[in-house]
Amino acid sequence: MDIVMDKAALAAFMDEAFPQVAGDFRVEHLTPEGIVMRLLAHERHLRPGGTVSGPAMFALADVAVYLAILARIGPVGLAVTTNMSIDFMRKPPAGRDLLAEARLLKLGRALAVGDVLIRSEGTEPVVARATATYSIPPR
Amino acid sequence: MDIVMDKAALAAFMDEAFPQVAGDFRVEHLTPEGIVMRLLAHERHLRPGGTVSGPAMFALADVAVYLAILARIGPVGLAVTTNMSIDFMRKPPAGRDLLAEARLLKLGRALAVGDVLIRSEGTEPVVARATATYSIPPR
Amino acid sequence: MDIVMDKAALAAFMDEAFPQVAGDFRVEHLTPEGIVMRLLAHERHLRPGGTVSGPAMFALADVAVYLAILARIGPVGLAVTTNMSIDFMRKPPAGRDLLAEARLLKLGRALAVGDVLIRSEGTEPVVARATATYSIPPR
Amino acid sequence: MDIVMDKAALAAFMDEAFPQVAGDFRVEHLTPEGIVMRLLAHERHLRPGGTVSGPAMFALADVAVYLAILARIGPVGLAVTTNMSIDFMRKPPAGRDLLAEARLLKLGRALAVGDVLIRSEGTEPVVARATATYSIPPR
Numbered sequence: 187m188d189i190v191m192d193k194a195a196l197a198a199f200m201d202e203a204f205p206q207v208a209g210d211f212r213v214e215h216l217t218p219e220g221i222v223m224r225l226l227a228h229e230r231h232l233r234p235g236g237t238v239s240g241p242a243m244f245a246l247a248d249v250a251v252y253l254a255i256l257a258r259i260g261p262v263g264l265a266v267t268t269n270m271s272i273d274f275m276r277k278p279p280a281g282r283d284l285l286a287e288a289r290l291l292k293l294g295r296a297l298a299v300g301d302v303l304i305r306s307e308g309t310e311p312v313v314a315r316a317t318a319t320y321s322i323p324p325r
Numbered sequence: 326m327d328i329v330m331d332k333a334a335l336a337a338f339m340d341e342a343f344p345q346v347a348g349d350f351r352v353e354h355l356t357p358e359g360i361v362m363r364l365l366a367h368e369r370h371l372r373p374g375g376t377v378s379g380p381a382m383f384a385l386a387d388v389a390v391y392l393a394i395l396a397r398i399g400p401v402g403l404a405v406t407t408n409m410s411i412d413f414m415r416k417p418p419a420g421r422d423l424l425a426e427a428r429l430l431k432l433g434r435a436l437a438v439g440d441v442l443i444r445s446e447g448t449e450p451v452v453a454r455a456t457a458t459y460s461i462p463p464r
Numbered sequence: 465m466d467i468v469m470d471k472a473a474l475a476a477f478m479d480e481a482f483p484q485v486a487g488d489f490r491v492e493h494l495t496p497e498g499i500v501m502r503l504l505a506h507e508r509h510l511r512p513g514g515t516v517s518g519p520a521m522f523a524l525a526d527v528a529v530y531l532a533i534l535a536r537i538g539p540v541g542l543a544v545t546t547n548m549s550i551d552f553m554r555k556p557p558a559g560r561d562l563l564a565e566a567r568l569l570k571l572g573r574a575l576a577v578g579d580v581l582i583r584s585e586g587t588e589p590v591v592a593r594a595t596a597t598y599s600i601p602p603r
Numbered sequence: 604m605d606i607v608m609d610k611a612a613l614a615a616f617m618d619e620a621f622p623q624v625a626g627d628f629r630v631e632h633l634t635p636e637g638i639v640m641r642l643l644a645h646e647r648h649l650r651p652g653g654t655v656s657g658p659a660m661f662a663l664a665d666v667a668v669y670l671a672i673l674a675r676i677g678p679v680g681l682a683v684t685t686n687m688s689i690d691f692m693r694k695p696p697a698g699r700d701l702l703a704e705a706r707l708l709k710l711g712r713a714l715a716v717g718d719v720l721i722r723s724e725g726t727e728p729v730v731a732r733a734t735a736t737y738s739i740p741p742r
Contacts, residue, residue, distance in 0.1 A: 239384075
């Protein structure tokens with residue numbers, strides 16, 4: 187599908203719509219199938235031992251699929267997550283950003299589905315995987 | 326299963342082990358099947374429109390199942406979430422605490438499974454439901 | 465929500481719409497929140513050791529939520545499952561029917577969500593739990 | 604991970620361990636990350652309109668991850684599915700075999716996780732995706 191919002195437009199949308207969390211995430215680049223997003227390793231995402239928290243990984247997967255959708259349908263603020271299933275497979279090492287690679291598997295009239303692989307920057311093993319379903323309002 | 330940590334012991338464990346988030350959550354009471362947890366409606370959990378964010382509901386479901394397990398097996402810090410599947414069904418109204426009712430469906434030697442219904446305080450419809458699987462270290 | 469198809473109407477619908485599997489399942493009764501369905505313990509659902517297969521439990525959970533929906537919206541043949549998440553927690557004993565207790569958590573305009581507990585007849589522990597999401601065509 | 608059972612060994616294992624369903628599935632080939640499995644389009648997998656049933660796709664995803672694991676750890680009959688989450692995204696056309704491409708994301712001491720993309724043979728869009736978790740007995 188054609189890209190209708192580029193990296194800069196997505197970042198501006200985040201700043202505007204989600205000021206509370208926009209500083210935690212960064213669009214790395216759009217891909218033919220989706221997007222790559224970064225979670226900046228802030229203190230507030232950490233758990234004892236320095237590992238990134240589950241909710242922070244959830245948020246990363248969620249925003250990655252969301253922006254992958256918006257990149258293709260434009261700034262539809264009302265798309266909402268209806269389901270997220272996430273598997274935590276390895277403890278991410280402390281002090282590294284996380285990179286989420288999302289791909290859209292379906293972008294339908296009313297529902298979109300994407301899956302996500304999360305890795306610690308510079309390492310190969312998958313730390314977590316997730317699938318998100320979004321309900322898209324009529325447009 | 327017998328309760329080996331009561332409400333006060335769980336609260337003390339939270340303060341000690343997860344000081345960054347302990348102030349967000351409160352054990353309401355233990356139930357025969359699980360636990361009821363409260364998410365205090367802080368500004369930092371909110372999204373535009375005043376609704377509670379997905380990651381905050383994820384965190385609530387996660388901690389509810391975790392403490393329901395610990396109440397029955399004791400303070401095992403190393404239990405880790407391996408899967409969480411969450412369905413968001415209604416937008417919670419702004420300004421209300423969320424209450425999560427978790428019940429343990431399995432508490433095995435190596436795996437525990439619990440499900441959770443989340444409601445806004447004082448309202449009946451279910452805002453979100455979740456299922457969490459925990460891997461429990463040998464004990 | 466009001467019941468618009470009773471047990472007999474649901475059974476007739478199954479016979480008509482799904483003749484290949486209608487003989488495997490039986491509506492036990494409608495409940496205020498959902499439905500109770502039975503999976504008849506046929507040889508073809510079994511796995512080595514006499515346990516009921518995963519796909520048979522999947523099918524039971526799926527049909528239970530489906531008929532719980534139809535009981536309330538009428539014979540909408542085009543409702544389709546969009547997501548099913550199922551946790552297998554215990555091996556069901558051989559030679560017993562399974563009973564699935566489904567409850568609808570959301571019955572919206574476009575999406576319905578229900579969860580299911582599956583037990584072996586006459587035993588208390590939950591063998592499997594599932595959550596199903598259905599997409600409902602405009603009506 | 605090294606392959607310890609090849610295509611022929613996996614097929615022989617299926618015939619021996621799951622005679623009731625072995626004829627429905629065929630190992631296409633092992634891949635560096637997993638396996639490709641085929642579901643033969645039999646009448647008994649079909650639903651009204653000729654589409655493949657949900658339970659048949661569930662079974663395909665389940666066996667694909669299972670054999671991807673066994674190919675790497677050997678014929679461990681006691682590995683059991685603990686969770687399967689499946690998203691149905693498009694109706695598969697009638698009369699075509701389905702091909703499932705499974706990749707292992709984790710193959711740990713006690714748990715293995717794999718995800719699966721299912722397509723109709725000769726078509727590109729993904730019909731369904733699934734994630735399966737297996738509990739592996741000590742070995």
